Amino acid sequence: MNASSPAEISRQSLPNVLKDRYFATRIDTVVTLTFGAVSLWLLWSFFEWAVLHAYFDPANRDACVQSEGACWAVVTARWRIVLFGLYPFEEQWRSALACLAIVVTTVLSCLPWFWSALRLALLWVVGFAAFYILMRGGMLGLELVSERDWGGLALTLFIFAAVVLLGMPLSIVFALLRRSELPWISRTMGFLIDTIRSLPLLTIMFAFAVVLPFATPDWMNGQQLYRVIVGYAIFFACYQAEIIRGGIQSLPAGQEEAAKALGLRYWYRVGYIVLPQAFRNALPPTINQVVITFKETSLVTIIGFFDILASGRAASGTGEWSFATIEVYVFVALIFFVFVFSLSRYGAYLERRLRVGTR
């Protein structure tokens, strides 16, 4: 939008941009130089730490301890623990493939071609099933690996995918119930959603992992992992329900009234008129919510699961590499960054694209 008129386009040459954006006034010059110097210094210190004085070969462990630089040797030595946790060594290719399945599914669902309820649902069911069969085995000649032995990136992705997969349909139900014309249903649902939203996710995970078994009969308890996923999915659904409700409310009332006037029944109105448009409106905040959900799966570490953060801590937890905690954190942070950054960039791109469509 900067270059809207021809006159402005001609001014976009490099010296002009430099002058406009970096040295427009005396204060700008001072700010540019100070910030530039400080960030150069930071960048150089980081470069020195991360590259120049760093060690990459595990054989150099002793040199690492003395050195002022980073000790990436811990990553070269222990990356399998960080990525796969306690998954049996010979079977770790399955864990890697399973992670890939989830990543591919996520990438595919970013393509507009898949944006219909049927295709999306099919894609995710197939992707998730592939993940589950690869990870758990017990069929197709794959050795059985129980959920207890899952860990690292695979567990993080599993929790994330399961929560979104379970939470999405649930959130639609919640949103519709909250918008119900029957006052008691909408009020009760509103109260439930508001209550859950004002509780920290951690306390909900804790309640489902530790407290719930007291309150349900034994046959309902299942594994702790699945209880946490259900709790997280309900939490996710409460947030997502509000997003969908926002999307529904931004529709002109005439849309639903026209559908009513045409004599469409409730499910037709909701399924063909309201929800498709509501989802389109709610797409940017939905992606934002999915991004947050992915980041916050790391909270399961506190409940005692072996997700990528916990396995990262384990990799540097034992005596031999205990001095290199920070390097492992940086490595894990980098993995998270790649996932979250690309998702949120995609969200921003989508937001721009949708805006263009409505203008």
Added chain:
Amino acid sequence: MSAILKNRRIRDKLVQMLFVGGLVLLVLLMVLTARSNLAAQGLTSGFGFLERTTGWRISFSLIDYSTSSTYARAILVGLLNSLFLGALSLPIATVIGIAVGVMRTSGNGMAELIGAIYVEIFRNVPLILQLFFWYAILLALPSPRNVEPILGSVALTGRGIYIPGLNVSGGSVLVAVMILLAGIAVALWAGKTRWARADRARVRFEKRILWAIVAALGVVTLWLGRIPDTPLLTLPEARGLNFDGGIRVSPELMACVIAISIYGGAYIAEIIRSGFNAVPKGMKEAGHALGLSGLQIFSRIRLPLAIRIVMPTLINQYVWLFKATTIGIAISFTDFFMVISTSINQSGQTLELIGILMGGFLIINYTLAWVLNRVNDAIALRGTQLRM
């Protein structure tokens, strides 16, 4: 026709009754199962256990606490710690957020770039990972005996940060904070009722009087609360293997404050930025036309308008950030959640404690949202200049 209408009404009633009744039944069943399960373990339900002594330690406490204190006291300690953590990190996050938000909309390429890098790095990595990271860095600081305090007053050690402190009792600090909060409340109330109508000179005069009273009362309270036979100001001094005097900020608290402020700052920066972008360009141009300086345009026009535009979003963000303080448990900072979960382990009174936990968070979050919404109402612009 009327029969159908009646039918439908009955059907609606029935559906609602089934829905609400089903939920109530579910909760009732769960509570009954839990009670019978707990009774089988020999636990009596009820809140009597709050009077029992805990027998365990709490590493950080703002009020007196020992192993012979009651559960009620332990929970109070945890609650105060949570509030304390929130009261420290939320304002710092706001300052960072406003600074970075201003940088990102300043028009200076370098400042915008650095702001963007900051936001992208810290918003895209989980908070708990950042917490572990800062905690590891704080623990890796040198041990106290190898540290020379900076300017004789601040020492960064692996056992905590030592800063100068006042030798006053905790109670008087609490009262002083209350006085300050009361002053702010009075100012907000008066701003909405009395000062909205009075003329400017009078408002300025009354504001000065109000803050003078608040300052005087605060100083007097602190002075009355000083601990006898000690100098008012205490500085950290090296003594043996450790520091004596001053205030020790534990690495746990410090890591929590740093992590939440920096993470929250990145989110708040984005909100502030969207606020600045939403201020109509004409406002700035009108300011220029009136001959205001850049600083005046910023501080009198753009910032106040931006804050007002984003206030509702900011309120949600604060509530969300306060909820995020529960991650302190990951590095065993004894906040509300940690005390509750330790109590559950130790006493087994699961249902009651979970009830207290949820009730506590509901009350805190609703209060926070309520107060901030009042602030929002108080500062909201009258008229229709900015309805977006």
